[in-house]
Amino acid sequence: xxxxxxxxxxxxxxxxxxxxxxxxxxxxxxxxxxxxxxxxxxxxxxxxxxxxxxxxxxxxxxxxxxxxxxxxxxxxxxxxxxxxxxxxxxxxxxxxxxxxxxxxxxxxxxxxxxxxxxxxxxxxxxxxxxxxxxxxxxxxxxxxxxxxxxxxxxxxxxxxxxxxxxxxxxxxxxxxxxxxxxxxxxxxxxxxxxxxxxxxxxxxxxxxxxxxxxxxxxxxxxxxxxxxxxxxxxxxxxxxxxxxxxxxxxxxxxxxxxxxxxxxxxxxxxxxxxxxxxxxxxxxxxxxxxxxxxxxxxxxxxxxxxxxxxxxxxxxxxxxxxxxxxxxxxxxxxxxxxxxxxxxxxxxxxxxxxxxxxxxxxxxxxxxxxxxxxxxxxxxxxxxxxxxxxxxxxxxxxxxxxxxxxxxxxxxxxxxxxxxxxxxxxxxxxxxxxxxxxxxxxxxxxxxxxxxxxxxxxxxxxxxxxxxxxxxxxxxxxxxxxxxxxxxxxxxxxxxxxxxxxxxxxxxxxxxxxx
Amino acid sequence: xxxxxxxxxxxxxxxxxxxxxxxxxxxxxxxxxxxxxxxxxxxxxxxxxxxxxxxxxxxxxxxxxxxxxxxxxxxxxxxxxxxxxxxxxxxxxxxxxxxxxxxxxxxxxxxxxxxxxxxxxxxxxxxxxxxxxxxxxxxxxxxxxxxxxxxxxxxxxxxxxxxxxxxxxxxxxxxxxxxxxxxxxxxxxxxxxxxxxxxxxxxxxxxxxxxxxxxxxxxxxxxxxxxxxxxxxxxxxxxxxxxxxxxxxxxxxxxxxxxxxxxxxxxxxxxxxxxxxxxxxxxxxxxxxxxxxxxxxxxxxxxxxxxxxxxxxx
Numbered sequence: 001x002x003x004x005x006x007x008x009x010x011x012x013x014x015x016x017x018x019x020x021x022x023x024x025x026x027x028x029x030x031x032x033x034x035x036x037x038x039x040x041x042x043x044x045x046x047x048x049x050x051x052x053x054x055x056x057x058x059x060x061x062x063x064x065x066x067x068x069x070x071x072x073x074x075x076x077x078x079x080x081x082x083x084x085x086x087x088x089x090x091x092x093x094x095x096x097x098x099x100x101x102x103x104x105x106x107x108x109x110x111x112x113x114x115x116x117x118x119x120x121x122x123x124x125x126x127x128x129x130x131x132x133x134x135x136x137x138x139x140x141x142x143x144x145x146x147x148x149x150x151x152x153x154x155x156x157x158x159x160x161x162x163x164x165x166x167x168x169x170x171x172x173x174x175x176x177x178x179x180x181x182x183x184x185x186x187x188x189x190x191x192x193x194x195x196x197x198x199x200x201x202x203x204x205x206x207x208x209x210x211x212x213x214x215x216x217x218x219x220x221x222x223x224x225x226x227x228x229x230x231x232x233x234x235x236x237x238x239x240x241x242x243x244x245x246x247x248x249x250x251x252x253x254x255x256x257x258x259x260x261x262x263x264x265x266x267x268x269x270x271x272x273x274x275x276x277x278x279x280x281x282x283x284x285x286x287x288x289x290x291x292x293x294x295x296x297x298x299x300x301x302x303x304x305x306x307x308x309x310x311x312x313x314x315x316x317x318x319x320x321x322x323x324x325x326x327x328x329x330x331x332x333x334x335x336x337x338x339x340x341x342x343x344x345x346x347x348x349x350x351x352x353x354x355x356x357x358x359x360x361x362x363x364x365x366x367x368x369x370x371x372x373x374x375x376x377x378x379x380x381x382x383x384x385x386x387x388x389x390x391x392x393x394x395x396x397x398x399x400x401x402x403x404x405x406x407x408x409x410x411x412x413x414x415x416x417x418x419x420x421x422x423x424x425x426x427x428x429x430x431x432x433x434x435x436x437x438x439x440x441x442x443x444x445x446x447x448x449x450x451x452x453x454x455x456x457x458x459x460x461x462x463x464x465x466x467x468x469x470x471x472x473x474x475x476x477x478x479x480x481x482x483x484x485x486x487x488x489x490x491x492x493x494x495x496x497x498x499x500x501x502x503x504x505x506x507x508x509x510x511x512x513x514x515x
Numbered sequence: 516x517x518x519x520x521x522x523x524x525x526x527x528x529x530x531x532x533x534x535x536x537x538x539x540x541x542x543x544x545x546x547x548x549x550x551x552x553x554x555x556x557x558x559x560x561x562x563x564x565x566x567x568x569x570x571x572x573x574x575x576x577x578x579x580x581x582x583x584x585x586x587x588x589x590x591x592x593x594x595x596x597x598x599x600x601x602x603x604x605x606x607x608x609x610x611x612x613x614x615x616x617x618x619x620x621x622x623x624x625x626x627x628x629x630x631x632x633x634x635x636x637x638x639x640x641x642x643x644x645x646x647x648x649x650x651x652x653x654x655x656x657x658x659x660x661x662x663x664x665x666x667x668x669x670x671x672x673x674x675x676x677x678x679x680x681x682x683x684x685x686x687x688x689x690x691x692x693x694x695x696x697x698x699x700x701x702x703x704x705x706x707x708x709x710x711x712x713x714x715x716x717x718x719x720x721x722x723x724x725x726x727x728x729x730x731x732x733x734x735x736x737x738x739x740x741x742x743x744x745x746x747x748x749x750x751x752x753x754x755x756x757x758x759x760x761x762x763x764x765x766x767x768x769x770x771x772x773x774x775x776x777x778x779x780x781x782x783x784x785x786x787x788x789x790x791x792x793x794x795x796x797x798x799x800x801x802x803x804x805x806x807x808x809x810x811x812x813x814x815x816x817x818x819x820x821x822x823x824x825x826x827x828x829x
Contacts, residue, residue: 038792038794039790039791039792039793039796040792042563042567042781042792043563043566044557044558044560045559045561045562045563046560047558047560153556309541310546311540312547312550312749313543314543316549317546366557462543482543
């Protein structure tokens with residue numbers, strides 16, 4: 001791993017055309033006068049967010065029927081901090097009996113309480129949950145960072161506020177469902193089995209639970225094996241909000257638990273976010289069962305940068321598009337398609353910008369890139385990066401020492417990539433950018449669409465007509481223009497082709513939860 | 516972008532300037548605002564904060580630009596710039612004082628031997644609405660009286676009407692009149708309105724010989740907003756890459772707290788590069804900022820905030 005850090009198979013480092021990385025000038029510093037900076041870098045002192053706001057329990061039980069009750073399996077999994085591999089807590093490995101209990105509790109709550117509750121009353125619970133998420137935001141942000149490895153600045157400024165926004169937004173829908181375009185009196189579907197991934201544990205939970213509850217459904221949710229803690233904290237939030245027992249149930253466990261849940265005969269609707277491979281298995285298992293299914297799967301998003309783009313902002317957008325959340329984003333802009341006439345200048349600026357990315361302690365407020373969530377994911381990223389090199393693409397990473405413990409991968413850009421390379425086709429789900437060039441708008445669109453996925457894309461140009469022309473032709477569920485990774489609860493999100501089906505968020509997202 | 520820079524210098528016809536300036540990559544306002552806001556979340560603590568505060572003090576152009584300015588007021592300001600915190604000899608001096616041209620002599624006298632520079636606004640500050648001869652006379656007089664730095668304003672009317680050549684010629688002429696004095700060119704970004712204009716005006720001024728580009732007069736709001744400073748820092752970085760010449764940046768107007776000042780330094784470091792973390796290449800035009808910097812300095816040293824009466828008002 002350390003072998004890739006700071007390597008430069010192209011031989012080109014950031015030139016004068018952009019900010020010089022701080023590390024460069026350290027050595028010269030001592031020679032300068034006194035303690036004054038005078039052209040020397042300002043070294044940010046460590047600014048760690050305190051862990052003390054979080055009280056971790058030694059072991060966590062699943063949340064069923066309003067209470068934390070021991071799993072009948074008696075088995076546990078350990079969840080660890082990916083930044084230092086220290087175990088954080090034991091969580092229950094739920095089995096069939098536990099899933100049965102959770103689904104039964106959800107059914108009782110649906111029939112006895114929730115479906116008949118006036119929408120305005122359901123909305124009050126959702127507003128309450130949203131406010132509690134805001135009140136406990138610091139605690140949730142720190143916990144999410146500990147369990148997931150993502151930087152505190154992202155959990156603090158993105159994950160938690162956006163999760164709260166989803167509850168606020170859907171709270172507003174709860175008594176206005178007649179206006180959702182689903183007829184004058186749309187009805188809830190029933191019990192929803194929901195399985196969420198590890199990349200945005202709390203936010204994906206919010207995307208799933210908020211619309212389900214607003215529409216009058218009850219929920220059994222399984223968080224990812226490696227990131228169960230924020231969902232269990234969310235269970236506490238439900239208790240604090242006085243949510244009727246059984247409306248939200250959280251069962252923890254591994255892939256087997258998830259399979260048991262989605263295949264459970266008591267579930268009326270299944271919502272899954274995760275890998276295409278698992279999604280395909282779920283679709284197969286559910287075929288003919290009559291259950292509703294929405295899938296939000298992988299992606300290989302293209303960021304198209306035209307020669308007339310606002311280059312400095314496009315660089316920011318590309319960096320944000322692929323290095324946000326260590327690249328563990330299904331809609332990541334992991335392919336850069338840059339017009340050949342500006343490619344060299346753009347890459348020079350991009351490399352210089354990448355040299356400023358700060359990788360390290362996720363709890364430090366100045367950290368831009370945190371830890372890879374698990375050893376297994378790190379292995380997959382390394383494997384694909386190795387394949388990229390073996391296939392002849394040039395890898396470049398800025399000078400970037402990696403911590404000794406934990407799972408880390410440096411931000412990496414591959415140049416000399418073609419459509420035929422695996423790094424250009426397969427989802428890496430890590431901080432790895434593949435750069436391809438194009439000559440004409442037609443070629444850009446053809447290359448962007450030439451992927452089995454179709455989740456996201458970006459278009460960078462200052463010319464409105466070209467922007468619209470391009471966006472119209474991109475087969476992706478979301479197309480951002482002159483920005484990237486913008487998420488609003490009012491905006492539907494979802495994919496084409498192997499990126500899944502169904503939409504989450506907005507009026508379209510309600511459709512999955514209403515009959 | 517870089518290749519045409521020298522062409523613009525050699526052939527400052529309106530057409531050539533227009534082609535060059537409008538050929539620069541655009542600025543996306545939303546993206547620039549977002550980047551500036553992102554950098555504002557950098558957490559600068561303990562040792563980093565101490566270094567940043569000291570550097571910020573040394574970058575202050577302590578300014579008084581009032582119709583009511585008197586020799587007495589300027590002498591008081593000079594004393595403050597020379598020794599900002601009488602209780603703490605370790606507090607560095609400010610970079611310069613900035614006054615109207617008729618008070619340059621007073622400032623020079625008061626600052627003799629201190630190493631603190633004397634900057635003078637000139638060229639019909641703040642509006643810039645005067646004949647070129649008057650602007651040049653203003654400049655020459657300030658330099659003759661001992662000003663080491665001249666802060667000129669561009670003709671925003673000419674810029675907005677597309678007469679880039681006029682703006683270019685005025686800057687060139689004033690630069691010549693400056694002799695050995697450093698020339699800071701005030702773009703008055705609040706009147707240029709768009710970030711595309713800020714980028715163009717920055718390149719225009721740099722191409723015409725500016726040693727510094729400066730955001731504002733302080734008489735127009737908005738002044739030194741973070742996105743504007745960001746775009747100007749991108750411009751000096753790009754200009755150095757294209758021509759090898761390093762131009763400084765001076766935000767002025769609206770930077771009142773130590774926190775704002777430190778955020779500016781973070782932008783300098785991460786947008787232009789550490790090279791610009793130097794009073795020779797980055798200044799902050801301010802008046803009330805200085806005492807907040809001193810207050811934060813003393814808080815770091817003593818662990819407690821002293822009240823405002825423990826810091827001299829001028």
